[in-house]
Every structure is written in C-alpha cells, then in structure tokens.
Amino acid sequence: MRRLVLAATGVLALAGAALADPMTLTPIGTYKTGVYDGGGTEIASYDPLTMRVFSVNASTGAVEVIDLSDPTSPVFLFAIDLSPWGHAANSVDVHGGVLAAAVEANPKQDMGRIVFFETSGMCSHLNDVPAGALPDMITFSPDGTRVLTANEGEPDDSYTNDPEGSVTIVDLSAGVAAATATQVGFSAFNGQAAALKAAGVRLFGPGATVAQDLEPEYIAMSADGLTAWVSCQEANALAVLDVASATVTAIVPLGTKDHSLPGNGLDPSNQDGGIHIANWPVQGYYLPDAIAAYSVAGQTYLVTANEGDTRSYGGFDEEARFSTRSLDPTVFPDAASLKLNANLGRLLTSTVNGDTDGDGDLDVLHSFGARSFSIRDAAGNLVYDSGDDFEQIVAALQPTYFNGTNTSNTGFDSRSDDKGPEPEGVALASIDGRWYAVIGLERQGGVMLYDVTDPTAPLFMEYTSTRVWTGSPSGGTAGGLGPEGIEYVSAADSPIGQALVLVSNEISGSIDIMLFDTMTVGIEDPIEEPGTVPASLPARTALTGIYPNPFNPLTSISYSVAKRTHARVDIVDMRGRLVETLFDGTREPGEYRLSWSATNTPAGVYLAVLRTDSLTQVRRLTLVK
Numbered sequence: 001m002r003r004l005v006l007a008a009t010g011v012l013a014l015a016g017a018a019l020a021d022p023m024t025l026t027p028i029g030t031y032k033t034g035v036y037d038g039g040g041t042e043i044a045s046y047d048p049l050t051m052r053v054f055s056v057n058a059s060t061g062a063v064e065v066i067d068l069s070d071p072t073s074p075v076f077l078f079a080i081d082l083s084p085w086g087h088a089a090n091s092v093d094v095h096g097g098v099l100a101a102a103v104e105a106n107p108k109q110d111m112g113r114i115v116f117f118e119t120s121g122m123c124s125h126l127n128d129v130p131a132g133a134l135p136d137m138i139t140f141s142p143d144g145t146r147v148l149t150a151n152e153g154e155p156d157d158s159y160t161n162d163p164e165g166s167v168t169i170v171d172l173s174a175g176v177a178a179a180t181a182t183q184v185g186f187s188a189f190n191g192q193a194a195a196l197k198a199a200g201v202r203l204f205g206p207g208a209t210v211a212q213d214l215e216p217e218y219i220a221m222s223a224d225g226l227t228a229w230v231s232c233q234e235a236n237a238l239a240v241l242d243v244a245s246a247t248v249t250a251i252v253p254l255g256t257k258d259h260s261l262p263g264n265g266l267d268p269s270n271q272d273g274g275i276h277i278a279n280w281p282v283q284g285y286y287l288p289d290a291i292a293a294y295s296v297a298g299q300t301y302l303v304t305a306n307e308g309d310t311r312s313y314g315g316f317d318e319e320a321r322f323s324t325r326s327l328d329p330t331v332f333p334d335a336a337s338l339k340l341n342a343n344l345g346r347l348l349t350s351t352v353n354g355d356t357d358g359d360g361d362l363d364v365l366h367s368f369g370a371r372s373f374s375i376r377d378a379a380g381n382l383v384y385d386s387g388d389d390f391e392q393i394v395a396a397l398q399p400t401y402f403n404g405t406n407t408s409n410t411g412f413d414s415r416s417d418d419k420g421p422e423p424e425g426v427a428l429a430s431i432d433g434r435w436y437a438v439i440g441l442e443r444q445g446g447v448m449l450y451d452v453t454d455p456t457a458p459l460f461m462e463y464t465s466t467r468v469w470t471g472s473p474s475g476g477t478a479g480g481l482g483p484e485g486i487e488y489v490s491a492a493d494s495p496i497g498q499a500l501v502l503v504s505n506e507i508s509g510s511i512d513i514m515l516f517d518t519m520t521v522g523i524e525d526p527i528e529e530p531g532t533v534p535a536s537l538p539a540r541t542a543l544t545g546i547y548p549n550p551f552n553p554l555t556s557i558s559y560s561v562a563k564r565t566h567a568r569v570d571i572v573d574m575r576g577r578l579v580e581t582l583f584d585g586t587r588e589p590g591e592y593r594l595s596w597s598a599t600n601t602p603a604g605v606y607l608a609v610l611r612t613d614s615l616t617q618v619r620r621l622t623l624v625k
Contacts, residue, residue, distance in 0.1 A: 022519040022549070023436060025449055025464045025501055026542040027615065029513040031066055031074040035059045036474050037407055040509025043137075043485035044502050047094040047119040048493035052077070054092045054099055054119070055504065055511060061088030063101055065123060069495050071513045072539075080123050085113045093147070094119060095140035098126065098176055102135035102149050109133050109161045114149060114168060116176050129181035132166035137218045141225035145173045146243065150216035150230055155205065159315030164211040167219070167230060167239075169246050182246045186211040186239070189251060200253030201237045202285070204352040206316050214239060214251070217309075220293035222300055227378075229302055231291045233309050238291075238302075238380050252380035256283035257306075257370040263387040266371055267403060267416040268347040275395045275402050275413070275576070277388055280344060281332075284308075284367045285353075286374060290426040290486075294435050294452075300378040301455045303437050305423040308369015310350070319368075321417075322347045326361040346417035369419040373426060373439045373448075375455045383455050390421045393463055394444055396576035397609055397618055401469050406443050406482040406507045409469050415443045427486040428452075429516065431499065436461070436516075438501055440483030446616065447483060447503060447514075462543075465616045466512050473507070479614060482507030488516070519545055519619075537589045538562050543610045543617050544591070550622035553599045557608050561587045565612045571596055571621075572607050579606060598623050 031053070033040035039058025046053050046068065053066040053074065062079040080101075082089045087106035092099060099117040112135040116126040132151025140147055146169060153165035167184045189196065189210040196210065197203050203213045217233040221243070228241040232251075240250040259266050259282040266284070267277045288304035295301070311318050323345035327335040339345045347367055356363040371391060375384040395402050403420050405411040415422065425440035434453045441448065446465025452458040471477035484506040491499045499516040538560035545558035561567060567587040571579040579601060582594040596608075603625040610617045 022461065022546070022619070023431065023449070023451075023516060024462060024519040024543065024619070025438070025447065025514040025516055026540050026617075027464070027466050027512050028515045028540050029072040029074055030466070030480075031055075031076075031511040031513070032476070033057060033059075033064070033509040034476065035509035036476065037507050038509065039506050041484075041504040041511050042506050043091045044487050044504045044511055045092045045094045045099075046487055046489050046493070046502065047097070047099070048489075049097045050119050051495040052119060053502065053511070054094060056089045056092055058088060059509075063089050063092055063099070066511075068513070071496060071500060071515075074511070074513065078122070080117060082115065085115045085128055090134070090136050091138045091149075093138050093140050095144040098144075099123065100138050100140065100147050102131065102138040104134050107156065107161070108154065109156055109163045112151065114138065114147060114170055114181065116179070126176045127179050129170055129179050130183070131168040131181070132183055132185075133163035135168065136216070139219050139221065141221055141243070142223055143225055146171060146225065148219050148221070148228060148243070150219050152215045152217060153212065154215060155313065155315075157314040159206055159313050162205060162208055162212045164209070165213075165215040165232070167216055167228070167241060169243060184241065184246050184248060186214045186248060186251075188248070189214075196251055196253075200255055201251055202235045202353065204318070205311065217289055218291045220291040220302055222293060223295055227300075229291060229293065229378075231288045231304065233287050233289060233307070234311050236285045236287050240380075254286045254288070254380065255382065256285055256366065257372070257385060259284055259367070264385075265388045265391075266367075266420065267391060267413070268344050268367070269342055270403075270413045270415070270417045271346055272342040272413075272416075275399060277391050277395060281338075282344070282347070282365050282367050284370045285350070286370045287368055288374070289424045292426050292428045292437075294428050294430070296435070296453065296455055301383065302376045302378070302380075303426055303428060303452065304374045304376065305426040305439055306370035306372050306374060307422055307424045307442065308367075308419040310368050318350050318352050319348050320351045321345065322349045322365065325349060328359075328361045328363045331363050348418055369422065371420040371423070373423055373437065373450075375452065375458070384458060386450070386458070389460060390423065390441065390448065392574060392576070393448070393460070393607070393618070394421055394441075396572045396574060396607055397463060397616060398444070398469070399576055404444060404469075406445060407473055409471065409473060409478060419443070423448075425483055425486040427488040427501065429488045429490070429499065429501075431516075438486050438488070440486050440503060442482055442484065442506075445480055445483065445505075447486065447501070460620055462620070463616070463618045464514065466614065467616070468614055476508070478508065480505040480508055480510055480512045515540070519543070538591060541565065541612055541615055543608065543619055545593075546608060546619055546621060550624045551598075552624045553601075554595060554597050555621060556593055556595055557582065558591065558593045559610050560591050561589050561612070564588055565614070568611045569594055570609045570611075572609055574605055574607070
C-alpha cells in the first residue's frame, strides 16, 4: 500500500512506492545578448531540422537566429529584420522547417501580422497574413496545418483606444504560400456581459465591451488540434475555441484562490521585517499567463502559470494598496489591524471587485495572481493548485533573497506585497510515459520542476536557478534574471540526443540551456575521493544522485563540480529550517558523495540543497519511518 506524506506546504511525496527515475535540470550553456532590462530574450523556439534557436529580441524588434548544435556554446548567426511587416516581433514558433513570427504594429492597437520564414539558410520570407491587434503569442497546431495567435488587443495608456481582443487562425493545409487567415473575435458575447460578470469573469474596462475586455494572452491546443484554450489574463477567464469552425464556444471564469485555507498561505507585506507566510482573509485571482495542455488516460488537462497581470494604465488603474480601502466593519471587525503595513496594508488589491452589496465599501479582498501553478480539466474546473509551495520552497532555499525583484539583488521581500515570485512561463515534457511541468518564476528567477503524471497529485521534483545573488544585474554577472518563455526540446529533436529545456530570461537578456536528464542514483558508481583529480573532469556542476529515496534512515547525496568553486550542501525542511549542513567549503573539479543519517530526524519531506558560485539546485527527499 502506498503511503502519502504531506508536508506543511502541501507538497506531496509518495513513500514506499516505486517511483520513476528522478529527472533533473542541469544548466550546461548560456546565450547572452548583452541587453539588460530591455527584453533581449523573451520567447524562443527550436528547429530540429537546422539545430537553430529563434529568439525574440524586444530591444531591436528582430528575431535572432542562434546555432545550438553545441548547446554548451550557442552561437549568434544573424537577425531577421521584422520592420517591413510591423514594429516588433512578440513571439515565434517553429514547425517542419517553417518559422512563424507574431508582429505587432505601431501603434500596437492597429492590426498586426503573422510572418513566415524558412528556418534554413538566411531564413527567406515565405508569406505574411493579417493578425488582430497586438498578436502576443503564436503557436502551430500539433500537425502543423494551422497557426494560431492570441491577439491581446491592449488599450493605449490613456485608455481612449481600446481594440477588441481576438484569435487569428491561419490555415496552412494548402501550404504556406496559400495561407489564409481568419479573425475570431468575441463580439458574439457582447450581449452577455451581465451574465459573464455574475459568473465571475472580470469585465470592467472603462466603456469596454466584452470583446474589448477579453484580452487573449496565451494558447494551448488539444493533441488532435481541434480545440484551443485561450487564457484571457486580466479577465481571469479561459476562452474555449472550436478550431475547425473558428468559433468561441465558451468563456469560463477561473474563480479565486482562498488564501485563508491551510496550504494556501502567502507573505503579503514587504514591510514586515522578514518572511511571514501565513493564511489571510484574501481571495486571489489566478490571472494566468502561460497555459499548456496534456492528456492522461484520454482526458485533457490544462496547466497554468498564475502570474497575476492587471489593468494598470495612465487612464485607468485598478490597483490600490489595501490600507487605502474602505472596509465593511461587519466583515472586517479587525480592519485597523489588517491595514497595518506589517499585515495586509501593503498588499496590492483590486478596486473594481469586492463590493458585493454595492454600499461602497469592501466586502471581499481580492489580490492579483495565485503565486502558484494550477491544473484544470478541459472544462476549466480546478483539479490541483500548488498552494504556497513556491514561496515556501524559495523561503527554504534562498531566505536571504526571498521574494526579491528581478532587477536588483538587494530587494529582499520587495515583491511580497505584489505577486511574490510571480510564475509566468510553463512548458510540459513527456518522457518515458511520465509528464513533467517546468514553471518559471519571473521575479525570483529559476524554474520549478514537478511530475504531473497524476494531475490530482503532482510531485515537486526540484528547483534550479542560475541566478547569482552576489553578482551585478546591470553588469551581466547575476546569471538568469526574469524567466519569460520556456521551451522543451525532446531527446529525439535535440542536437545531442538528450532532452533540453531553454529558459529565456527577459531581464538579463540571456537564454539558459538546461540538460533535462535522469538523475544518476546508483550507489555503486565510482566516486572520486575529495581532493583528487578525476581522469575525466565533469562536464557540469549539479546534484547527480540521491539514493535511496525514499529512505530510512541513511541516504547518499552525490554531486559534480565542473570548475573550482565554493560549494555548500544543506538539508532543510519544508519550512526553510536548516536540518544539517553536510558540506561547506571549496571544491576542486570532481565527483563527490555525502551521506545523511536521519536516525533522529522525524519522517517527512526534506530538501537537499546544492549552492555554488553559479547555481542553486534542490531535490526532494522523503524520509520514511
């Protein structure tokens, strides 16, 4: 019988069960544009035919072409100038030797374009077709016969020019040269505004129709390419699209996350003097950015990164600090205490929701983003949410830099009053019959890895970050900052025959190339004794093995060091408390193994943490007694 061990954060681990070989993400290379805080690398797509990566550079508006034949040393080849077709590329995708780019107009409230290029040679232009206003994300259908863009239709800063959001469907069944585009809008729902609002869809733009307020952000498609799910972030909703008929069949509200429930805590203040993750009377809007789809046992599930973007413009701003709000004295008898900056006073809240009885004061407190990732079924029903895992794990691993911002290494706790670590990007990987989700943390940096094979009970696997908190962000020595897009490259498509994950870091203008491989767990593998020089130096620095896991009471933790570095290996619990430091000192290149005896340690879930000068990596351990 399998036994469930539940940590305080809600992270589930299976004990006494034969798990699949653990997977691990190991940084092996970096591509750098040298552009800081200018969107030098936002979205990237890999072409297996040419072994090239195509990356959007917002600072130039171009698409950079990168040779990835050696992932440890990516090389810039040239840039594709998009100016003949618009202002700048926002997103790219590749299929069958064809590159598709979503290009916004100037002003971005005008119609954009979808532009097609060859992926080989100098990437000759093939065709271009119209898109809606501000095409923000582009994707090929699984079979490559269609291309879809999420056209956000974002208003200008004065909120006087607010185009309709839409989805463009491009039919490529007769080839790229014969491509035809269909614009799918939401005007059919304009007469349903009252019903949609009552159901929970956030519609509140000044003078906006439903079609103007539904601003498509990201698209996920079913495996057969017949259905698309579109995240409408600011509206906190999903649009369900029948692709063949080019029809929106439903607008599904996503509801809220109750932060007063156990496992759903948050740290809501940047002025509380430390890390204080707790339950509060707050309903958090999910407001997802990236969305991805996968199938288990014939059922489709949707994975969302719940970032929390809002409508905040010069002409209209829905954000306000909780301390400035008028509260219903019956609902909030402790209002004075809640409004203290050390409690909820600093938390960003919505000014357009929460007055349920219409008397002018706040009855329900709504925050932005759920600080989590969620899994929903094809109808949009919530199946799983990661609760406060992200904040708890970051607190355990990086307590000195908890909820930091992505432009400064001195911003401890600076994002707690906003959206915390701010999950934004997500990619799914299918490997040996199991499914994995990689979620990027835009503010904190790094990526979380979960096994989501069971959509109702995902397993936290590891957190990996190339961020260097002692480096200079503007000087280019702080590692990966601001993960935006995440791209999975299967082993079959990879230039080296091993799966990769590409993490585009918007703020640092860099792409981290990570090897996505099985962690070595055999305890009989030869390990060089500390201080000796191995015959063959390790190619990378990483945690390489934990065996056995689950364990009782002894386990072995192996790691490799590629170059001389300071290394520290800790065991921490899921509340961030140090259990034991196994090593803290300088390591020469080599392979190392440490033992942890947990004879006097309570059963539960723990984290093995490797910290070096350029890497933070963590793996889950389960102690069974």
